[in-house]
Amino acid sequence: MTAQVSATARPPVQRRRSGASLDRKHARFGWVFLAPFAVVFLVFLVLPLVYAFWMSLHTNTLAQGEQFAGLANYFRAFADERFMTGMLRVAAFAVVFVPIQIGLALIFALVLDDVRTRFARFSRLLIFAPYAIPGVIGALMWGFLYSPSFGPLVSFFDFLNLPAPDLLSRDTIFASLTNIVTWQWTGYYMIIFYASLQSIDPSLYEAARIDGATKLQTALQIKLPIITSSIVLTIVFSLIGTLQFFTEPQVLAPLAGNAIDAAYTPNLYAYNLAFSYQQFNYASAISFALGLMVFLASIIFLVATRKKSGLR
């Protein structure tokens, strides 16, 4: 009953943040509830970041031990052809992956939003299924499928009497990796878009239909603009993931020895520097530089699209 009383006292329309009337007395409980997470955040995010930055400013040699080196590791990184090649490569991956994943996901989501048959529901599940598969397993499976000794492609090309392409060679590995990542992530983005589309008020379409809009026009001029903020956020996720590209090239590397070297992506390079060559300081500089780039790229993208997406 008291709930009703206070609800009338302060109508929900003008809802303000968190019991403003009782603010002062209870505010400190905010910190109590936040504290456990804050501790974990400080210990496992802030501390490692600060420590990585500290390590990146030092060198460690057997002769001289840990020594302050200023930005030397960063100068070295930006002069390191292997690192720069890797950076350019993930940038190229981002330019290819992101539009393919988001584009396909949008098309599937729009079609699934439009067609509501049992078959459509079933294909929605199948398109999403790869999200439930660990990246390692996905890469392993595609590695088998690409393989000349296990894969179906060789027999397929034999059947056509054509020479089978080597999908794990220097020339083809980019496309092969693109395919794996597209397979893995498109369904996830599709579900996000689909759920956003489902929540649009259908009366909007009625109005468009009365005005004689075609389905394509409805999709492009009503549906897409409404879900812009979802699209922007998924692009950011996709961008962050792509710049950190690691698992798939790492898993395929033993199968495609020539095509994927230890510095194929910056993350792979940092991992190999740290764990194969014990160069933790230089590896820290590289992962810190990569992290900074990812962060800046996301922020720039978010700011650039702020008006359109309506995100603050």
Next chain:
Amino acid sequence: MTTSPAPLVDEAITASGTRKQRARSAPRRRPAIGSHLLLAIAALYFLLPLWWLIVAGTKSTSGLFAGRPLWFADEFALFDNIAQLATYNDGIYLRWLGNSFLYAIAGGVGSTVLAVLAGYAFAKYRFRGSGLSFMILLASVMVPLTALVIPTYVLFNNLGLTNTIWAVILPTLLSPFGVYLMRVYIQDAIPDELLDAARVDGSGEFRTFGTIAVPLMRPAIVTVMLLNIVGGWNNYFLPLAMISDQRLLPVTVGLNYWQVQSNSATAGSIIWNLVTSGSLISVVPLIIAFLMLQKYWQGGLSMGSLK
């Protein structure tokens, strides 16, 4: 509570507050052949590797090499493979599965508890520094987590924590995105008036949280927990860096280890059949979890992207 976070989505989007009725399956229009064709091609493409895995899981190593990669071999070796998985190297595969369960559940449940508490704090209290804290949280979603692994490894190594289960569980307690999702959900699903009323009635903050807020958050809790558990199960980079003791590996790293071994090795250690059947078995739990919890993730995945 079958709609999970859908109400939130509705409020955010629909101009009128009326309950939407998706009247679009109204009697009309020809079957959309083009759309169905597109979906059929897509379904085939996304199914292909899974189908291959199901088939390959039932083959012996020689069967894998014998051709017909997309169809069953004459010899149905699935049960032999499972028996071999349970015994190879003292049944290390079962340990890997157990480790994956432990890492995913401990990390997933722990990070969800923290996210629920923190999300509640951000959504329902205006405390000193809350605005700044939330900004920092949002920014941290964009910090690539792999950039944290190397320094965390060095820190853990100094403490003698690498090569223990804690090296994998503790860092996965961190889920800034989970906090963000919980905050977005709580803000809309739990009216301030309800909490104020409880306070007027003399309920303490913790009791209000436990008896009033938590039950209302259940759909979001399930969604965040599912996402965090899946993240933990799929985790690769962290355990790869932290764990070198084979007996502590999760199944993802272990299977890749077998792949490398089979790829480079001498006759005795070629176990392609275990790589394929082991992969097949390792994806079953997640597929089941997703099928059972469909209503949660379908709405939940869009939860954070609308605000």
